[in-house]
Amino acid sequence: MSIMSDAYGKMYPMETKEKKSSGKPTKVLDVPEFKQAWDLHRETSVDIVKRFEYMAQCVDFTDKDTEAIKESTDIIAANLKAILDHIYYEKLINDPWMSRWFRDEDGKISDKYVDVRRAKQQKFLLRILECKWDEDFLNHVRWVGAIHVPTFGLEDMYIPMRLNIALWGYIHQYLFNLFAEELRSDPDKLRRITTAWTKLFWLVIDLYHIEYLPSWM
Template sequence: MATAMAEAWMKTFPMEAKNKRSTGKSSRILDVPAFNNAWNIYRDTSMDIMKRFEYMSKCLDFNDKDTAAIKQSVEEFVAPNLEKILDHIYWEKLVNDPWLSRWFMDETGNISDEYVKVRRARQKIFILKIVECKWDEEFWNYVRWVGAVHVPIFGNEDLYIPMRLNLALWGYIHQYLFNLLAEAYKSEPEKLQKFTTAWTKLFWLIIDVYHIDYFAPWM
């Protein structure tokens, strides 16, 4: 049964939910087996979010040991330091970054403290969902929805947050979290490696699902 996000995707791009065939013109890219297989994987996993998760998990070798490592790191470190992490990201990094700070400016070009608070609160909700470590359909549809509302496909017609800014934000969160973990576990290198490996895989999974609805070059 298709999820709400998958149904929305199929309504937006109805021709992309069907099997594609070569037109017989000079560029018959779909006749190339490797490309045709890649296209079928993209189409199928855009309509079934759990297929996407399973496929990407295999690609990244994201497994139960990684989930256990994330749970352990959350209990020992991330949860006790969550407010500190959020305060740093929003009140020290984002409002001072020459590119990312544009998200938080009002019509006068100044940082809107109230909007920063709103975005920080929403990011907290997102992170709290992540640290529950429930990799089910509800979670991945939520990740996909958060990404989709940043582009006109499912958000406001005049809203488009460039992918480079999303990647910059996630990249910085990744870097900052790892710096904190490196300091906290510098005397426990095996545990540090276990934690950072698991979080790296998870970040890539989130980034992939987050951006599913960013790609529509055929339109």
């Protein structure tokens, strides 16, 4: 059991115990399809590698997709500064919701706050390009999601969905426009790379939200 799995079990001990119906009407766990999905969530939340392997199977993320992402390394590396500048200095600080996380005590955009988050995103993108989907990487992605889990009812912390939709939406848009421009003479390579990145986005976002569902439930 990994450190993250052990921490999960201690934080949510009820999730490690077998669920049995109390005999009272339950609109969720008494529905076979939902109970099956919930049991699967509990099982794969404890084993992060199993979770990734299961979700990879769901979206058909294979070694071929990993190789396709590796093929995109040179394109991304050559344009990394432009990618991050666009996302943080053009998109996020002007986003009606996300811009609030870059403001100082006076309500003004703080370059320091932007630079810190930009640097973390750069480090994360470079780590993705290593294409090492091991337990260490998967736990790191899960940790990023865990530190953004909301306290139910506290609006200021209710940001996982907004964070993913905005940040990864902007990354997705910029990367795919970049790939389309750089690979316009090689449509097959363009298809392979964009397909692989789309699948990976699904996997990353899924790992982000592992800690969100128990809080919501």
